[in-house]
Amino acid sequence: MSFKIVVLAKQVPDTRNVGKDAMKADGTVNRAALPAIFNPEDLNALEFALQVKDKIEGAEVIILTMGPYRAAEIIREAMYRGADKGYLITDRKFAGSDTLATSYAISLAVKKLGSFNLLVAGRQAIDGDTAQVGPQTAEKLGIPQIAYAEKLIEVNKEEITIKRRIERGVETVSAKYPIAVTVHGSADSCRPRNAKKLMQFKHSRTLTELKNEERENAELYKSRPYLMIEEWSVADIKADVEALGLSGSPTKVKTIENVVFQAKESKSLGDSNQEVEDLMIELIDGHIIG
Numbered sequence: 451m452s453f454k455i456v457v458l459a460k461q462v463p464d465t466r467n468v469g470k471d472a473m474k475a476d477g478t479v480n481r482a483a484l485p486a487i488f489n490p491e492d493l494n495a496l497e498f499a500l501q502v503k504d505k506i507e508g509a510e511v512i513i514l515t516m517g518p519y520r521a522a523e524i525i526r527e528a529m530y531r532g533a534d535k536g537y538l539i540t541d542r543k544f545a546g547s548d549t550l551a552t553s554y555a556i557s558l559a560v561k562k563l564g565s566f567n568l569l570v571a572g573r574q575a576i577d578g579d580t581a582q583v584g585p586q587t588a589e590k591l592g593i594p595q596i597a598y599a600e601k602l603i604e605v606n607k608e609e610i611t612i613k614r615r616i617e618r619g620v621e622t623v624s625a626k627y628p629i630a631v632t633v634h635g636s637a638d639s640c641r642p643r644n645a646k647k648l649m650q651f652k653h654s655r656t657l658t659e660l661k662n663e664e665r666e667n668a669e670l671y672k673s674r675p676y677l678m679i680e681e682w683s684v685a686d687i688k689a690d691v692e693a694l695g696l697s698g699s700p701t702k703v704k705t706i707e708n709v710v711f712q713a714k715e716s717k718s719l720g721d722s723n724q725e726v727e728d729l730m731i732e733l734i735d736g737h738i739i740g
């Protein structure tokens with residue numbers, strides 16, 4: 451009996467190192483100016499999935515990402531670390547999609563993969579920062595979910611036991627399949643690339659990439675079909691266009707505030723407890739924390 455693990459991973463602009471040209475004049479992220487990276491908590495999600503695969507014979511890890519054609523890079527990265535294959539959901543008609551429209555599209559792609567046992571997502575993406583897509587996708591698939599997973603305790607083909615982070619501590623929960631899990635950044639970090647996997651998958655490409663690279667060696671992809679990364683359009687996942695893009699997005703962006711910290715807002719502290727305490731009181735009084 452096969453055991454299918456689907457991992458949702460997002461390619462995001464590296465908003466941790468924003469320079470002066472990171473934001474456009476209209477306050478939106480200048481994605482071209484920022485390096486595109488594997489969403490950090492999705493690497494924890496990938497590691498979680500690979501730990502399940504290590505424990506269940508015949509288990510398969512499939513990466514699913516929705517994004518522009520260059521998001522195929524994170525599918526390759528995941529395969530270098532142990533994922534078996536990946537699918538890129540890409541179409542201009544997705545532009546303007548908020549989290550509801552995004553999770554709708556992702557849920558249709560998961561359905562297209564057929565039956566599965568485990569759906570694993572990161573807790574949160576560092577660009578939208580809503581932590582909504584994982585739980586929303588589970589809802590659209592009509593399956594239960596365990597959020598903020600921190601550690602895989604036990605797993606077999608019947609059920610899974612997980613330690614998860616809750617507001618004031620941790621909780622251990624067990625569940626039968628199918629189940630969705632969102633993984634917290636405090637979980638194990640992802641294993642590094644495997645040299646053999648790197649050699650095996652370094653030529654893996656989507657059709658769009660092959661066209662852009664004007665690659666001729668069709669023979670290679672005919673003889674090794676696993677090197678083809680499938681691209682799925684709106685039509686491929688049979689999505690209703692009205693439920694995508696701005697028309698499918700109830701989130702209306704009212705204003706976008708461009709917050710760039712100036713040096714004058716920083717404060718240097720000595721190492722006395724009193725100074726730390728005074729700062730804490732100042733931050734609490736200022737409603738900045740607490």
Ligand SMILES: Cc1cc2nc3c(=O)[nH]c(=O)nc-3n(C[C@H](O)[C@H](O)[C@H](O)COP(=O)(O)OP(=O)(O)OC[C@H]3O[C@@H](n4cnc5c(N)ncnc54)[C@H](O)[C@@H]3O)c2cc1C
Nearest residue numbers: 516546547548549552571572574575578579580581582583
């Ligand atoms: C009105 C509006 C228009 C927008 N237009 C665009 C646009 O044109 N282009 C654009 O890129 N963004 C756009 N966004 C932002 C986009 O909606 C969110 O970034 C996206 O829905 C994911 O939400 P999030 O970043 O909060 O992720 P979270 O909900 O924090 O992500 C949680 C987890 O879900 C999974 N996940 C999230 N997104 C994806 C994905 N794309 N593929 C696979 N797994 C995923 C990952 O595992 C991730 O860790 C728009 C948002 C709004 C409100």
